[in-house]
Amino acid sequence: MRSLGWALAACLCLLSAAHADDTAQRRYVCVDGTRLLSRPAAFSKSLARLRKGQSLAASAPSRGYVHVSVDLASGTVTGYIPARALQDSRPKLDAGATASSDASAQEVAAATKGFNRQIEANLRASDTKGGYLKLDQALGRTGFSDPVAGLADWRSQGRIGEFQGGAQ
Amino acid sequence: MSPLKRILLGLGACAGMGFLNSCAVVGGAMQVAGTVTGDQGLSSTGASFTRAAQVQQFSDEEKMYTGRTVAANLLAQSRLSGRTALERYVGAVGQTVAQASQKPDLPQGWHFVLLDDHEVGAYSTPGGIVMVEENLVRLCQDEDELAGVLAHEVSHVALDHPMQAISASNQKAAFESLANWGYSKASQGSDLSSLQDQFKNVTADVGEAVNHGYDRDKENAADMEAVRICAQLGYDPRGLARVLRRLKSGDKSHGDPAARAAAVDQACAALPNLPQPSPVRTARFLAALR
Numbered sequence: 001m002r003s004l005g006w007a008l009a010a011c012l013c014l015l016s017a018a019h020a021d022d023t024a025q026r027r028y029v030c031v032d033g034t035r036l037l038s039r040p041a042a043f044s045k046s047l048a049r050l051r052k053g054q055s056l057a058a059s060a061p062s063r064g065y066v067h068v069s070v071d072l073a074s075g076t077v078t079g080y081i082p083a084r085a086l087q088d089s090r091p092k093l094d095a096g097a098t099a100s101s102d103a104s105a106q107e108v109a110a111a112t113k114g115f116n117r118q119i120e121a122n123l124r125a126s127d128t129k130g131g132y133l134k135l136d137q138a139l140g141r142t143g144f145s146d147p148v149a150g151l152a153d154w155r156s157q158g159r160i161g162e163f164q165g166g167a168q
Numbered sequence: 169m170s171p172l173k174r175i176l177l178g179l180g181a182c183a184g185m186g187f188l189n190s191c192a193v194v195g196g197a198m199q200v201a202g203t204v205t206g207d208q209g210l211s212s213t214g215a216s217f218t219r220a221a222q223v224q225q226f227s228d229e230e231k232m233y234t235g236r237t238v239a240a241n242l243l244a245q246s247r248l249s250g251r252t253a254l255e256r257y258v259g260a261v262g263q264t265v266a267q268a269s270q271k272p273d274l275p276q277g278w279h280f281v282l283l284d285d286h287e288v289g290a291y292s293t294p295g296g297i298v299m300v301e302e303n304l305v306r307l308c309q310d311e312d313e314l315a316g317v318l319a320h321e322v323s324h325v326a327l328d329h330p331m332q333a334i335s336a337s338n339q340k341a342a343f344e345s346l347a348n349w350g351y352s353k354a355s356q357g358s359d360l361s362s363l364q365d366q367f368k369n370v371t372a373d374v375g376e377a378v379n380h381g382y383d384r385d386k387e388n389a390a391d392m393e394a395v396r397i398c399a400q401l402g403y404d405p406r407g408l409a410r411v412l413r414r415l416k417s418g419d420k421s422h423g424d425p426a427a428r429a430a431a432v433d434q435a436c437a438a439l440p441n442l443p444q445p446s447p448v449r450t451a452r453f454l455a456a457l458r
Contacts, residue, residue: 031228034273042268064270084270084326091227115230119367123237131244135236138248138281142255147263154260158311158449163402
């Protein structure tokens with residue numbers, strides 16, 4: 001009788017897990033380097049950086065974040081990413097992409113074309129007003145390699161972070 | 169700056185503090201207690217949903233290259249500010265609010281560029297290059313107000329407003345051209361030339377929107393998203409309303425600043441607990457301005 005109870009409990013667990021999988025949807029990361037976060041909050045701990053095209057199981061968005069489960073080399077990791085870093089279909093690859101596990105040769109070939117570096121290079125060649133030079137200058141001095149970690153002390157001094165009393 | 173923009177700026181010019189035209193800071197789709205998701209912001213009507221869905225067909229890299237060219241065209245007519253310390257400070261505030269936006273991660277990251285054109289304005293291009301006039305920074309009186317302004321600009325990018333400005337015909341032509349170029353084995357010469365022409369059309373549409381601002385709904389949506397961002401971070405979200413009240417009513421198509429300020433205040437009043445301005449933040453804001 002006791003073993004029957006355990007068996008029933010195990011079945012219920014399995015059914016519950018299956019239901020959870022049903023509610024998750026297969027989606028794709030559309031921004032290369034998207035941070036997988038430990039909590040649905042901007043400055044929470046980063047668990048991993050996800051590559052563009054990475055597929056994952058995603059739940060419904062809530063307050064701008066999606067709970068996801070993703071298979072990485074180190075194993076399956078769960079966390080949160082911003083809803084707008086995901087899309088339903090596999091994204092086009094970037095220029096210079098190499099074949100990944102699930103990209104077709106045609107997709108890789110197409111990735112070298114489009115609104116990309118080549119188009120910009122052609123426009124640069126005919127840029128007589130120096131706009132692109134100013135752009136290079138401006139971007140060269142305004143980049144932050146890791147704004148989350150790099151500005152942690154600055155935020156702390158100004159008491160800026162996740163405000164628990166506000167609109168969370 | 170384009171002559172048209174100068175005219176628009178001139179028409180909107182006001183005594184004293186000036187105004188925002190290109191992007192009249194911050195929006196209005198506030199739903200409940202200051203929380204608006206990007207999806208809500210983009211799908212308020214059937215038409216905007218369709219356009220938003222189409223925008224998704226441009227990859228983030230294509231948006232980035234579009235934005236880079238729009239920025240280059242703008243910079244060709246603008247003066248970069250030489251005040252690097254102030255630019256670094258604006259960048260710190262901008263990067264902070266961007267991390268709380270719906271698009272914290274972008275292919276080339278977020279950039280906040282300070283301009284010195286003796287105008288009051290800000291320009292957000294796809295891909296995350298935000299250009300801010302020094303005079304707009306000076307219109308603010310503390311860091312919380314600046315955060316509200318920058319959160320508004322960031323929200324335009326995060327909500328894809330610049331790319332939604334591409335006309336339907338140019339969008340269709342661009343996608344056709346991209347498809348031809350992407351999959352044709354003989355993608356040389358005319359295909360590349362056609363794609364380049366379409367790219368120019370797309371950047372012209374986007375540049376027009378970036379230069380002259382968005383319609384009232386988009387401004388309101390960016391306002392409400394800025395309120396959410398500021399409240400979440402601990403910035404006083406009412407700062408945005410204070411800046412809006414210092415603007416003259418310029419081009420009403422962007423929404424009357426006073427009406428927008430009232431909408432921002434209304435949204436803030438619905439928040440359960442408002443962050444307050446901080447002396448430390450105000451002190452470092454004033455130090456950066458010196």
